[in-house]
Amino acid sequence: MFVLLFSATSTGPTVFPLVPCGSETAAMVTFGCMATGFTPSSLTFSWTKNNVAVTDFIQYPPVLKNDVYTGVSQIQVRKEDWNPSETFKCLAAHAAGNAQATIPSTPPSPPRKPHDDEVSFSCTAKDFSPKHSEFKWLRNGNEVANTGKGTDLYGERKDENGTTLYTATSMLTVQSTEYTEGITFTCLFTGQGENDKVFKNASVRGETQRPSVFMLPPLEHTRKSEVTLTCYVKDFYPKDIFVSWLVDDVEANSAYKSNTTNSVEGSDTYYAYSHLSVTTDQWKEPDVVYSCVVYHESLDNTTRSIVRSIGYRSDDKPNLVNLNMNVPDTSVEAEEDCMAKTALTFILLFLITLLFTVATTAIKVMTHLTRAEGHSRACSFLYLKINK
Structure with a gap:
């Protein structure tokens, strides 16, 4: 008689904390703990507070995926009891070894554009x-083609009346290339209760x-x-x-015409133009002093905005202006290393503006020559796009 013995390879878990989640008005704060990459499936979670x-x-x-298991545990604390x-x-206890994770005490940062190959969501x-x-995942309103990408986990408990209540979590993993600016993933949960369907969105932004x-x-x-x-602005x-x-540190009123273009996407960043039209007498x-003030979320609380100013100088040649490139002191150090690039960009923009002026003049002269005298002239607007 022959006896064949088979032994499966045991692999211990890797444990990750799931940061507190929930709205500011929620009564409970939820913590989570995820154990991944373990086999066999037997694993036990335990929690400690201080x-x-x-x-x-x-x-x-636990759920099997790619020959290894993933397990999740959650704990809820009343908001007023959470310090x-x-x-x-x-702690995740496993035959191949234990692993633990500590929940960060600081609030989570907003989601950022991922740099890894994959990014995961949980609902x-x-x-x-x-x-x-039933869980469904939507990408910009369209159902994710491969629903099998989602992993659903279920747990249950009994309330004070003995009714069995269920908790379910669906996890979705996609390539990071699918999660870019303008893409929104939505988790749609449908149950058999009296309440309507519930939607939850997750959006992404890159580093400012x-x-x-x-x-x-x-x-x-x-x-x-x-x-x-x-x-x-670039x-x-x-x-x-x-x-x-x-205008002289006072917001330009209706006597001035201003407009700002929509932000134009370049190579991973954006640029835009803002114009202010004034009469020659006003100029x-x-x-x-005329100033443009730029507000953007990347500016810290001490800087708040970037200001560039310009004004007419009567002691110089016509159109020669006093260009004020001063910025708040907190911004000077950050810009010193790009002054050479700034100067080159400014020269190129000046040359393009000069060419634009010449072209506009030529077009208007040709239009004048080809039209009968006395006809009203139509205003022509030319838009100049400068590629980054």
């Missing part, structure tokens, strides 16, 4: 009954990048009755930006 055992927690059955100075730990529905339910701001030389129109000031992320104009008023 090294004292906590018994009221949920442990989901960030307290230490919560979860939890708590205390529903009956058990029959501080804009560079340039005030271009004024563009005097062919009619010489109007001058356009241009503020060029290399910022994300795309939301606000530009306002000041040549002595000692009047």
Whole structure:
């Protein structure tokens, strides 16, 4: 008689903490703990608070994926009982070795654009009954093609009336290339209760990048009755930006015309233009300073905004202006290393503006020659796009 013995390879878990989640108005704070990459499936979670055992927690059955198991445990604490100075730990006990994780006490940062190959989402529905339910994942409103990418975990408990209440978590893993600016993943949970369907969204943003701001030389129109000031904002992320104009440190009123283009996407960053149109008489008023003020979320609380100013100088040649490139002291150090690039960019923009002026003049002269005398002239607007 022959006896064949087979032994499976045992692998211990790797444990990750899941940071507190929940809205600011929620009564409970939820902590989580995820154990991954273990085999066989037998694994037991335990929790401690300040090294004292906590018994009221949920442990989901492990799920097999790619020949290894993943397990999740969750614990909830009343918001009024949660002190960030307290230490919560979860321990995953396994035959191949134990592992533990400590829950961070600081609030989680907003989600950032992932740099790894994959990014994972989790969606939890708590205390529903009956058990029959369904999760769906949507990408910009369309169902994720391979629903099998989602992993669903279920747990249960009994309330004070003996009713069995269920908790379910669905996890979705996608390639990081699928999770970029403008992409929204939605978790749709459907149960058999009386309540309507519940949607939860997850959006992403990249690391913020501080804009560079340039005030271009004024563009005097062919009619010489109007001058356009241009503020060029470049290399910022994300795309939301606000530009306002000041005249002698007072917000420009209806006597001035201003507009800002939509943010244009370049190579991982955005750029935009803002224009202020003034009459020649307004422009040549002595000692009047025009400023563009740029607001962006990348600017810290001490800087708050970037200001660029310009004004007419009567003691110089026409259109020669006093260009003020000063910025708050807190911003100077950050910009010193790019002054050479700034100067080159400014020169190129000046040359492009000059060519734009010549082209505009030529077009208007040709239009004048080809039209009968006395016909009204139509205003032509040319938009110049500068590629980064």
